[in-house]
Amino acid sequence: MREALHAEWTKARTAPGTIWLLFGTAGLTVALGGLVTASIRCGYAGCGQDPAKVSLTGIYLGQAVVGVLAVLAMGEEYSSGMIRVTLSAMPRRETVLAAKAVILGGMVLAAGVVAVLPSVLMGGLLLPGEGFTAGNGYPSLSLADGPVLRAAAGSVLYLGLIALLSLGVASAVRDSAVAIGIVLALLFLFPVLAHFAGDAAVQRHLEQIGPMTAGMAIQDTIDLASQPIGPWAGLGVLAAWATGALLAGGMVLRLRDA
Amino acid sequence: MNAGIITPYRPRVRPGHSGFAQLLHSEWTKLRTVRGWIIGLLLVPVMTVGFGAFISSSSECGSMAPGPAGQLVSVPCTAPVGPGGGLVEDQFYFVHQPVAGNGTITARVTALTSSSLQPWAKAGVIIKANTAQGSAYAAMMVTGAHGVRMQWNYTQDTPGMTGPVSAASPRWLRLVRSGDTVTGYDSADGLRWNRVGTVTLAGLPTTVQAGMFATSPQPSSGAQRQEAGHAIAVTGTLDHAGVAGAAAGRWEGTSVGARPIAGGPAGFQQTASGFAVTGNGDIAPDVGSGAGSTGTPVSHTLAGLFLGLIVAIVIGAMFVTAEYRRGMIRTTLTASPGRGRVLAAKATVAGAVTFAGALIGCAISVPLGERLLRDHGNVIEPVSALTAVRVVAGTALVFTAAAVLAVALGVIFRRGAAAVTTAIVVIVIPWFLAVSSPALSTTAADWLLRVFPSAALAVQQTFPRYPQVNSPYHPFDGFYPLSAWAGFAVLLAWTGAALWLAVFLLRRRDA
Known part of the structure; x- marks a missing residue:
């Protein structure tokens, strides 16, 4: 496993796109979070906005870049034919997938921290000037606050799980373009369907089972009781999706010719 | 190259x-x-x-209601359709009497009051084909922030006198029906009348309902809706109400299109000096959002x-x-x-x-x-x-x-x-x-x-x-x-x- 990890780390480190995609994840997350944070207003007490969620809106964009990074980690092996060399060198195919998952997860978590910290700090600086004041029922956004810390740390974990989900899908379909299409469709399908579904019960169920809608529940810091799913249970749903995708990917990798 | x-x-x-x-x-x-x-x-x-x-x-729409045999049956959503064929919102309090043939209704509005006066809250006089939702109408009204307006058949709107209404600066409103056409007038003193508009309401029946009305749309921002906590109503204070050509001459109150869920105060009081008509809802096209949309x-x-x-x-x-x-x-x-x-x-x-x-x-x-x-x-x-x-x-x-x-x-x-x-x-x-x-x-x-x-x-x-x-x-x-x-x-x-x-x-x- 050590050798496998080392090999995967070398591949990831030397691939030309990796570093830019990691920077892109952090940069786009912070940029979108900043734009939304700067444009929002809370006009009255209990305006229904969740300050932690607002400052972490950038994750919606960051996850797309994480998805690209993750599908390329597997997809490039197939498109360049490198997979045959990889599997000749390391015939235990599960080990290859596990090593990729570890390296990818580690890199994405690191990028996630770089993406989330400035977003929350910006929220703490900007939001009090936009009506998120103690008078309107909002303490200032701070990582010392338990739920805010959970939202921030959870968002980093969220990105990690998105990477694993994308890696699993890419291993199963073996083509980066198709894989990222499937990943983004999976993520956005449930909230789009829920938006249009007129039935409140159907809406709730869709939001409970969707990988993105459930996973993003980790960012909720207010009104927890009225959310479709609890924060950790939601992240658990995403983890289940990621596990399922990795299992499917592992199965395909094991059973099919490379 | x-x-x-x-x-x-x-x-x-x-x-x-x-x-x-x-x-x-x-x-x-x-x-x-x-x-x-x-x-x-x-x-x-x-x-x-x-x-x-x-x-x-x-996308289920509707509510459960007790059926004839006592069991719950689902009642589908309904939305009134206006004379133009589009969906409309038609909910207001109507103090009316039947008028056969050509006729005139006049009233003076001295106040428009509400716990939260909406810009398009309205009260005034109206001639309507009947009390069913979506029927043809023409109305002269005083609004919360847009002066006197003449509106007809839900989608049409034309301005009259400007400025807010008060006891010191009342608004006289008048509608004159002649066949299929209705002409609206406004006046500051009840002596000199300005014509605001003449509209044609195709197929207006011989006997129409003429009278006074009040209704208030709900605030468009969630903030105000939350603050109010219930449906916001408006009360129009009217006097010198008179109908020429009425058959009976007795005022009757109807809550047009009242939905039980919407709640909110609605009704009218007749005093020696005039009327206080209170209503909530709107008489307007359905724009697919807001409290009244279905x-x-x-x-x-x-x-x-x-x-x-x-x-x-x-x-x-x-x-x-x-x-x-x-x-x-x-x-x-x-x-x-x-x-x-x-x-x-x-x-x-x-x-x-x-x-x-x-x-x-x-x-x-x-x-x-x-x-x-x-x-x-x-x-x-x-x-x-x-x-x-x-x-x-x-x-x-x-x-x-x-x-x-x-x-x-x-x-x-x-x-x-x-x-x-x-x-x-x-x-x-x-x-x-x-x-x-x-x-x-x-x-x-x-x-x-x-x-x-x-x-x-x-x-x-x-x-x-x-x-x-x-x-x-x-x-x-x-x-x-x-x-x-x-x-x-x-x-x-x-x-x-x-x-x-x-x-x-x-x-x-x-x-």
């Missing part, structure tokens, strides 16, 4: 068959011989129809398009990137050295097959979805045939332009994953952020839908905006900042710019 740029060998001899038709034929052959792409193309309509049908059949827009039947769109984008991008991956691009460019023409042929073929698939998908989705929605108790906003064609064909064109954008991005990035992600990020995510999160202010959401290709989904907007209806008109409720074709032009501009860059790079770069 550009000096200084090293290009690979390109044969100078014109090949025998290099007409554009030949190019199209070769691209079509490439497309149809890849099994995965054919399956993908079939998925475009299948996804659009399938998920659209799922959404339509999971209509479902046609675009709901096309909710499945997002999956279909993603499939079309993946196929469009792979149509190019697969050539790079397999090295096929070198054969292609050797066979037809005109690189711009190759790209044009690719874009044409990808666009044409996507349009065909999407058009079939949308043309099935809309009637199927409407049927399912009706079966589940929904009221669908009626649209003209021309509008329905615009929604269906426009949506198919959005698919087409998105697929061509993906082709261009495929050339630019030469990597499938990057092309697909970029296309989805610029088309789907701005739309998602704008419509799904009411957190974003209307201004911010509107800008997202002006700048990004998602603007093109305005081709699906069917509810018109009315200045006399105070609604947030947020993209969340299906209101796009740009008109249908202006929005589509934004997508076309992105596609055009991407194609231009793609041709530039294709000519400049080694294959």
Whole structure:
């Protein structure tokens, strides 16, 4: 496993796109979070906005870049034919997938921290000037606050799980373009369907089972009781999706010719 | 040929068959011989129809009420239809008496009061075909912040005297019926009258209901609605009420279109000096949002398009990137050295097959979805045939332009994953952020839908905006900042710019 990890780390480190995609994840997350944070207003007490969620809106964009990074980690092996060399060198195919998952997860978590910290700090600086004041029922956004810390740390974990989900899908379909299409469709399908579904019960169920809608529940810091799913249970749903995708990917990798 | 740029060998001899038709034929052959792409193309309509049908059949509208045998039965939603054929909101308190033939109603308004006076809260005099919701009417009214208005048949509005009403500055209002026409007058003193407008109400019955009314729309912002906690009503204080041509002369109070859920105070008091009429609701076109809306827009039947769109984008991008991956691009460019023409042929073929698939998908989705929605108790906003064609064909064109954008991005990035992600990020995510999160202010959401290709989904907007209806008109409720074709032009501009860059790079770069 050590050798496998080392090999995967070398591949990831030397691939030309990796570093830019990691920077892109952090940069786009912070940029979108900043734009939304700067444009929002809370006009009255209990305006229904969740300050932690607002400052972490950038994750919606960051996850797309994480998805690209993750599908390329597997997809490039197939498109360049490198997979045959990889599997000749390391015939235990599960080990290859596990090593990729570890390296990818580690890199994405690191990028996630770089993406989330400035977003929350910006929220703490900007939001009090936009009506998120103690008078309107909002303490200032701070990582010392338990739920805010959970939202921030959870968002980093969220990105990690998105990477694993994308890696699993890419291993199963073996083509980066198709894989990222499937990943983004999976993520956005449930909230789009829920938006249009007129039935409140159907809406709730869709939001409970969707990988993105459930996973993003980790960012909720207010009104927890009225959310479709609890924060950790939601992240658990995403983890289940990621596990399922990795299992499917592992199965395909094991059973099919490379 | 550009000096200084090293290009690979390109044969100078014109090949025998290099007409554009030949190019199209070769691209079509490439497309149809890849099994995965054919399956993908079939998925475009299948996804659009399938998920659209799922959404339509999971949109239950209505309430449970005790049936004749005591069991609970579901009562479908209803929405009144105005004389113009559109859905309307028609809820107000009406103090009326029947008037046979031609007649006149006059009243003086001395105050308009409310716990939270809305700009379009209204009270005044009205002549209405009957007390049923959606019947023809003409009214002269005092409003919260828009002076005296004459409004008729829900969608029409014309201004009269300006300024607020008070006991010191009352407003005299008068409606005169003559056959099918009703003329509205206003006056500051009851002596000198100004004509505000003369309108024709087609098919007005001989006996109409004439009287006084009051109603107040609910605040458009959630903030004020939450503060009020209940339906906001307005009270109009009127005196010198008189009807010429009345049969009976006894005032009767009716709460037109009262919905039990809406609650809120409504009624009237007759004192020695006059009347106090209190009501809530609105007499206005349904704009598909807000407390009084029950209509479902046609675009709901096309909710499945997002999956279909993603499939079309993946196929469009792979149509190019697969050539790079397999090295096929070198054969292609050797066979037809005109690189711009190759790209044009690719874009044409990808666009044409996507349009065909999407058009079939949308043309099935809309009637199927409407049927399912009706079966589940929904009221669908009626649209003209021309509008329905615009929604269906426009949506198919959005698919087409998105697929061509993906082709261009495929050339630019030469990597499938990057092309697909970029296309989805610029088309789907701005739309998602704008419509799904009411957190974003209307201004911010509107800008997202002006700048990004998602603007093109305005081709699906069917509810018109009315200045006399105070609604947030947020993209969340299906209101796009740009008109249908202006929005589509934004997508076309992105596609055009991407194609231009793609041709530039294709000519400049080694294959």
